[in-house]
Amino acid sequence: LNSGCYLQVYFIVSEDVKPFTPEKSKEIVMSLQQPAVFCNMVSDWPALHWNAKYLSTVLEGKTIQFRLGLKTVDLVPQFETSCSYVEATLEEFLAWTCGQPCLSGPFSCYDYSKYWAYADYKYIARIFEDKPEIFQDVRWSDFGFPGRSGKESTLWIGSEGANTPCHLDSYGCNLVLQVQGRKRWHLFPPGDTSFLYPTRIPYEESSIFSKVNIANPDLKRFPEFRNSTAHVVTLSPGQVLFVPRHWWHYVESIDPVTVSINSWIELDADHEARVEEAITRMLVCAIKSAENPSDGDLWLNPTEVEATSHEINLQYLNKAVSAYLKCQETSVSGQPEGCTLLTQEWDFPTPKAEELQKMPFGPHLVRVLPQSHQTSMLGSAVESDGRDLLHENEGEHFGKLHCKRKRLLMSNDCETAAHQMDSDCSPCSSQTALSTNDLLDCLVNPRVISLVAQLLLERTRV
Numbered sequence: 001l002n003s004g005c006y007l008q009v010y011f012i013v014s015e016d017v018k019p020f021t022p023e024k025s026k027e028i029v030m031s032l033q034q035p036a037v038f039c040n041m042v043s044d045w046p047a048l049h050w051n052a053k054y055l056s057t058v059l060e061g062k063t064i065q066f067r068l069g070l071k072t073v074d075l076v077p078q079f080e081t082s083c084s085y086v087e088a089t090l091e092e093f094l095a096w097t098c099g100q101p102c103l104s105g106p107f108s109c110y111d112y113s114k115y116w117a118y119a120d121y122k123y124i125a126r127i128f129e130d131k132p133e134i135f136q137d138v139r140w141s142d143f144g145f146p147g148r149s150g151k152e153s154t155l156w157i158g159s160e161g162a163n164t165p166c167h168l169d170s171y172g173c174n175l176v177l178q179v180q181g182r183k184r185w186h187l188f189p190p191g192d193t194s195f196l197y198p199t200r201i202p203y204e205e206s207s208i209f210s211k212v213n214i215a216n217p218d219l220k221r222f223p224e225f226r227n228s229t230a231h232v233v234t235l236s237p238g239q240v241l242f243v244p245r246h247w248w249h250y251v252e253s254i255d256p257v258t259v260s261i262n263s264w265i266e267l268d269a270d271h272e273a274r275v276e277e278a279i280t281r282m283l284v285c286a287i288k289s290a291e292n293p294s295d296g297d298l299w300l301n302p303t304e305v306e307a308t309s310h311e312i313n314l315q316y317l318n319k320a321v322s323a324y325l326k327c328q329e330t331s332v333s334g335q336p337e338g339c340t341l342l343t344q345e346w347d348f349p350t351p352k353a354e355e356l357q358k359m360p361f362g363p364h365l366v367r368v369l370p371q372s373h374q375t376s377m378l379g380s381a382v383e384s385d386g387r388d389l390l391h392e393n394e395g396e397h398f399g400k401l402h403c404k405r406k407r408l409l410m411s412n413d414c415e416t417a418a419h420q421m422d423s424d425c426s427p428c429s430s431q432t433a434l435s436t437n438d439l440l441d442c443l444v445n446p447r448v449i450s451l452v453a454q455l456l457l458e459r460t461r462v
Contacts, residue, residue: 018142019364026144029242029265032359035187035231035368038240042177046137048238051180052157052257056090063087064127066117068110075218077165081202081298093117097159097256116161124150140263143175148263156260158253166196166210166250170273172264174243178235181255185241186214187231187368188248193446195228196248200444201437203284204301205277208446214250233368245269271324276453278317280444285313291436321460
């Protein structure tokens, strides 16, 4: 009897013990340069109960904005500028995902069999501003970031097929908790940047988009994409994905309803990245604002409120440079890690074998390994039930000037809304003349901007 009681207590205690201490988790996050999945780290988080039905009761009929896109896979990425937007409650969203007829209401124009919906990038601090106690349901302190909770996190709620176009985040690294349903992540290392044909149109601060539709790449227009190396993983509820700095990612919901929570972790290297983003903003806004307006040229992403003036952009650049210089001045050595200039254009370090060997990879920290290009396409990706992660593997925002999303396409006319999306998502006819966007793709290419930032910062020290 005594031994039986002892064993029972032992198992209860073991369930509460996390595989990594907060200190070890932070060490992993701050040093690992490849994507990995943390398992068995959040079993006691109240946020694991944040499924869409539970959130609908918490929001009490409050409407949020959903982005709608077509489920048909085209050669062109469905950028946010080519989507429609509706304001709806989670109850209305859930009814729509169940296939219930919507004769009226925000989703009435959108056939569930043809469209997906995504309430993406929702600041928890904003949508739950009248319920601050809920912030503590998210406990990033378990990963070594004390005080970081839902207040510093964003919420993502989508239907099957909802996706984020392939992009990289200029600032920080990323921790993503999957709460409901599964999402498939296609990640590419920073060294693949040239293979992904980076563009700043549509423009959004801190996001560099790829011209390639990862789900259906146009290899005639983008032949270098063949040289890219995708790291693919299906993230299941209770798992936390670590996305290192400047890793490209395309994300798609593969279950009827998905809920995710993420938090961007600030890094010292963000000081230089803010200078680069300020230079990019100045150039894009100056050139696109000088261009004759075109009805079909939606160059500003909906996450940006407006094209800021040259004076405001110059102030932003000066603040970014001042912050970078302050970072250098306050360091003991004069050249702290993260405040040093890169010696080569986008010179990203490659993880060394000995460094990877030091990582505690195993059942609680699973590497997201590269796949061959042929198996990285969505149509031939390995299916997983979420239990065998290893099998799958084998095969507020920093410095932003904007504060809210702007609805570009809002229409009560079903035919108009559908026509807008069909026309926007179709491939452009071939053109022999170079466009302003062609020039910008070269002028604000990440490698060019990195070099300009280096030259500019060198001048400030003369």
